Amino acid sequence: MVEPLIELKGVSKAFGSHVVLDNVDLAIYRGEALGIIGPSGTGKSTILRLIAGLLEPDAGEIYVAGNRRQGLVEDQTEAIGISLVFQNSALFDSLNVDENIGFLLYQHSRLPRKRIRQLVEEKLEMVGLPGIADLYPAELSGGMRKRVSLARAVMQNPEDQAANPEVLLYDEPTAGLDPIASTVIEDLIRDLQHKQGGCGTYVMVTHQHSTIRRATDRVIFLYQGNVQWEGRVNDIETTEHPAIKQFFSGSVDGRIQVAP
Template structure:
């Protein structure tokens, strides 16, 4: 498959006395759609934050295009940009859609305001929300807010192409949405993978079975801080891994302990 776009080697992370990730190995290759799944509290979102460079591992190494990361993303040493879509959109309520999507360009670029607005409108059109730039998050549905967060993640910086995302990270993008809104988001994730201006590589954390099956090509299953299973999405129904079978059937019996 060639060189990974991003690779975790023996990565561990703890918060206080709680070990969340325990010597995890994970590789994501160009043009992949990887689903990271598993029970709650097993470190899925932590992996995304490590990949994004928002937090550092306690042990192990992270490589981007074969280059070892030595700091966090704000130190500007990464060879490519990583975009992240957070749970429940994570928009600034006091800012308009335009200001939310273009936040980094307004704060950190030398582009004139009218040019940033053009860039923002272009990505809003890509996510199916043209003409919404002057509205506030409170005026939008949950699905629309999530699409605004997608636009923010894929916005490019003409002043610094090195910052432009080659990898998108989705953290529970359909959480709290009704089935129809979830389908819209799932279709959009796939659409953005195939557009020239989108990102052809992404990793998605989700609990929803429909989202797993419709957005991922390869699955990484985490449990008790370790990768317990990897495989193609079509292997979900044939695997004999007991934790995977319990996860997808929702059974209370199996190796995944049910919190009482």
């Protein structure tokens, strides 16, 4: 059997008395596009932060490329690079696009500024935004900021190939965008999966039906801290699972309860 690239085994996480994840098992395989869906507040973003190593589980184990993670990502050197794309783009307002995309290289590499700028321009070309390196985030539309954040996520360091991202984690990448801008981002995410210099494996948290169908291959449905359903994206159309049918129909009647 193919070994998962990342695996969660019996992972639980609580914040105070609120249990967000309860004994969750999850496997991510190289080259796949995995979607994590479910109602708001069910721990989807928490899973991303656990995978990224920004949070520790209260119980259970996380394996990355077959090695068990101990502590946070900053506490060890991992076999693969994992990059998180935040929902709000998380760009530094006081830095221009060039400085945002090349931030880690400017701060932590010995590359000359001219070389970093060249790498930034290559990533901007990759996301369809050539010639904007000197603009600031306030001068960009929401869709452009999303694309700049994607360029930053796939930025590679020629001096340290081991640190380059092999897995991208997308937290609501099309949230707040109009349908056309969402389609642009969905197509770009797919393009980056197959393009040299992109990233072939990704996990995506999303609520948007078009994004689920266009940008994921396999889907897990998370509710009340547990994985309630798992299947291929095409299985959504034929499943009789009541929670999946309710989620995609938008019905307020069913096992998924609307929070007061």
